Amino acid sequence: MEPQKQKTEVKIYTIHSQKGGVGKTSVALAKAGWVALKEDKKTLIIDGDITGTSLVDIFSKEKNNVRYLNELLLSDPLVFRQYKKEPERVGSDFCIPIAKHKKIFFMPSSSIFEDLKIIVALISQEERLHFFRSRMRDILELLAQNNFETLIIDTPPGLYGMSQAMREIKFNEIEKYKFKKHSIFVTSPDRPDYRALFSTLSQIYVAINKEVREEWLKANSILFNKFSAAGSRNPAFKLTEILSDLKSLQEKRKVDEKILDKLKDTASLAEEFDIEQILETVNHLINSPESREHPTPFQKWCLEIEKI
Numbered sequence: 001m002e003p004q005k006q007k008t009e010v011k012i013y014t015i016h017s018q019k020g021g022v023g024k025t026s027v028a029l030a031k032a033g034w035v036a037l038k039e040d041k042k043t044l045i046i047d048g049d050i051t052g053t054s055l056v057d058i059f060s061k062e063k064n065n066v067r068y069l070n071e072l073l074l075s076d077p078l079v080f081r082q083y084k085k086e087p088e089r090v091g092s093d094f095c096i097p098i099a100k101h102k103k104i105f106f107m108p109s110s111s112i113f114e115d116l117k118i119i120v121a122l123i124s125q126e127e128r129l130h131f132f133r134s135r136m137r138d139i140l141e142l143l144a145q146n147n148f149e150t151l152i153i154d155t156p157p158g159l160y161g162m163s164q165a166m167r168e169i170k171f172n173e174i175e176k177y178k179f180k181k182h183s184i185f186v187t188s189p190d191r192p193d194y195r196a197l198f199s200t201l202s203q204i205y206v207a208i209n210k211e212v213r214e215e216w217l218k219a220n221s222i223l224f225n226k227f228s229a230a231g232s233r234n235p236a237f238k239l240t241e242i243l244s245d246l247k248s249l250q251e252k253r254k255v256d257e258k259i260l261d262k263l264k265d266t267a268s269l270a271e272e273f274d275i276e277q278i279l280e281t282v283n284h285l286i287n288s289p290e291s292r293e294h295p296t297p298f299q300k301w302c303l304e305i306e307k308i
């Protein structure tokens with residue numbers, strides 16, 4: 001019998017939220033910083049927030065001929081087949097290296113109004129989501145063939161549509177790669193936001209098979225973000241308040257106990273910060289370990305993201 005070939009593991013983080021502006025893109029960047037700069041893994045940030053991208057302004061500003069995720073998602077099957085024949089073209093044409101940080105690359109999505117109009121109309125149609133799910137899976141497999149070891153996908157706000165398609169991607173057990181998925185759900189401490197998130201997560205949780213629930217809990221994290229921005233002086237106190245509010249919701253809307261337990265994962269207590277400083281700050285924390293001893297609030301926030 002042939003010896004079993006060692007599979008290459010590819011880690012995928014998908015980042016989700018109910019509302020916009022809660023910190024998804026910040027989390028995507030910080031996570032990319034930790035895996036690429038500390039674990040030395042070739043990492044790609046995929047800007048899947050096709051409804052309201054912000055990364056393109058940061059990383060593609062000096063670049064001409066930018067090609068977008070939109071094109072890969074929407075291309076005709078015949079055109080897409082060419083990429084399957086020459087996977088390296090996906091790496092060379094669509095993945096922009098972030099010059100200052102080796103090992104981190106970025107795949108932009110388009111913020112051009114005409115492009116937005118087309119894709120938003122399509123992803124809003126329930127019956128098209130299976131198409132996006134399988135196309136996205138094909139894209140991720142092509143990226144694995146470009147030797148990316150970690151793929152971080154920033155998704156649009158709202159847990160349905162594109163966000164759902166990204167969460168539900170199933171991989172072919174292709175010979176060489178083993179994909180391992182982790183989803184991070186970001187919420188603000190605003191009541192309607194976290195309540196909606198916990199209700200939705202509970203529904204997802206109870207709908208899955210009992211045998212795989214433990215595994216599901218391990219593969220999903222919840223992050224409360226922007227406490228200070230919400231005006232809370234004492235985030236620890238605020239967290240206790242949120243927990244008791246969710247307990248009352250538990251009775252009404254059947255939020256599962258195990259989902260409430262996930263609150264423990266959480267809490268990020270930063271002052272306002274500049275998203276463009278995230279990679280620099282993570283890099284600094286890695287290269288000057290003494291800065292971990294008395295971190296600023298922003299550095300503390302970055303350290304929280306290392307753990308999830």
Ligand SMILES: Nc1ncnc2c1ncn2[C@@H]1O[C@H](COP(=O)(O)OP(=O)(O)O)[C@@H](O)[C@H]1O
Binds near residue numbers: 025027272
């Ligand atoms: N924990 C935090 N504390 C303070 N400001 C934050 C925090 N997280 C994100 N921000 C800021 O909030 C704004 C929106 O964050 P962003 O990551 O773009 O959110 P999203 O991708 O969910 O729309 C950015 O200006 C970012 O710098």
Ligand SMILES: [Mg+2]
Binds near residue numbers: 024026052154
């Ligand atoms: Mg964003």
